[in-house]
Amino acid sequence: DTGVSQNPRHKITKRGQNVTFRCDPISEHNRLYWYRQTLGQGPEFLTYFQNEAQLEKSRLLSDRFSAERPKGSFSTLEIQRTEQGDSAMYLCASSLAPVTLASKNIQYFGAGTRLSVL
Amino acid sequence: LAKTTQPISMDSYEGQEVNITCSHNNIATNDYITWYQQFPSQGPRFIIQGYKTKVTNEVASLFIPADRKSSTLSLPRVSLSDTAVYYCLVALSTGTASKLTFGTGTRLQVTL
Numbered sequence: 684d685t686g687v688s689q690n691p692r693h694k695i696t697k698r699g700q701n702v703t704f705r706c707d708p709i710s711e712h713n714r715l716y717w718y719r720q721t722l723g724q725g726p727e728f729l730t731y732f733q734n735e736a737q738l739e740k741s742r743l744l745s746d747r748f749s750a751e752r753p754k755g756s757f758s759t760l761e762i763q764r765t766e767q768g769d770s771a772m773y774l775c776a777s778s779l780a781p782v783t784l785a786s787k788n789i790q791y792f793g794a795g796t797r798l799s800v801l
Numbered sequence: 802l803a804k805t806t807q808p809i810s811m812d813s814y815e816g817q818e819v820n821i822t823c824s825h826n827n828i829a830t831n832d833y834i835t836w837y838q839q840f841p842s843q844g845p846r847f848i849i850q851g852y853k854t855k856v857t858n859e860v861a862s863l864f865i866p867a868d869r870k871s872s873t874l875s876l877p878r879v880s881l882s883d884t885a886v887y888y889c890l891v892a893l894s895t896g897t898a899s900k901l902t903f904g905t906g907t908r909l910q911v912t913l
Contacts, residue, residue: 687844716901718903724905725888725904725905725906726888726903728900728901728902731901741900774844774845776844787833787850788832788833789835789847789850790847790890791847792837792844792845792846792847793844794842794843795842795843795844797842
């Protein structure tokens with residue numbers, strides 16, 4: 684399977700604990716995105732990388748959240764001191780950066796990591 | 802606050818054509834409009850992408866008017882397996898920058 688891979692698929696943790704999720708993008712894709720999706724809502728953009736550079740962060744990404752993509756391949760999303768409001772599906776997507784401003788940019792999504800904070 | 806809005810839900814019979822519209826008044830100038838399908842507990846799955854006018858692929862068509870303030874996903878002959886939530890994804894202009902924004906989602910229910 685050469686699609687976007689996310690691990691773990693499910694994570695249950697107690698409030699106050701730290702959690703880390705991993706995303707492996709499609710191998711030739713240089714852009715990687717993180718989204719959060721709560722029940723009944725559309726995904727909300729958190730951050731994205733082009734290669735190893737984090738180019739944009741949403742205001743949703745509080746100080747407790749940190750994302751890395753150290754070698755421009757896989758990425759990790761860490762949540763420190765989890766709160767019950769962090770319970771959500773965390774989605775990762777990857778794409779090829781558009782060559783020009785008018786180029787296509789199709790994001791392909793993984794299956795997500797569902798986080799439950801008790 | 803710039804938003805991307807869609808009808809909450811739609812019902813259709815199998816074999817009918819379904820059209821789902823997304824309103825995105827503040828779409829960024831140079832960005833494409835993308836539509837996704839999502840089943841429960843799965844990530845969004847790409848359906849179609851376009852910039853303006855009409856785009857067609859093997860599963861859907863996408864209609865985009867000249868002002869690009871809305872887009873319409875057309876599913877030609879739906880089947881039961883098309884029951885899912887459909888989202889548009891656009892970059893909304895926030896002044897000097899843009900923000901990737903999913904629509905509010907449309908839950909499509911297909912019945913016999």
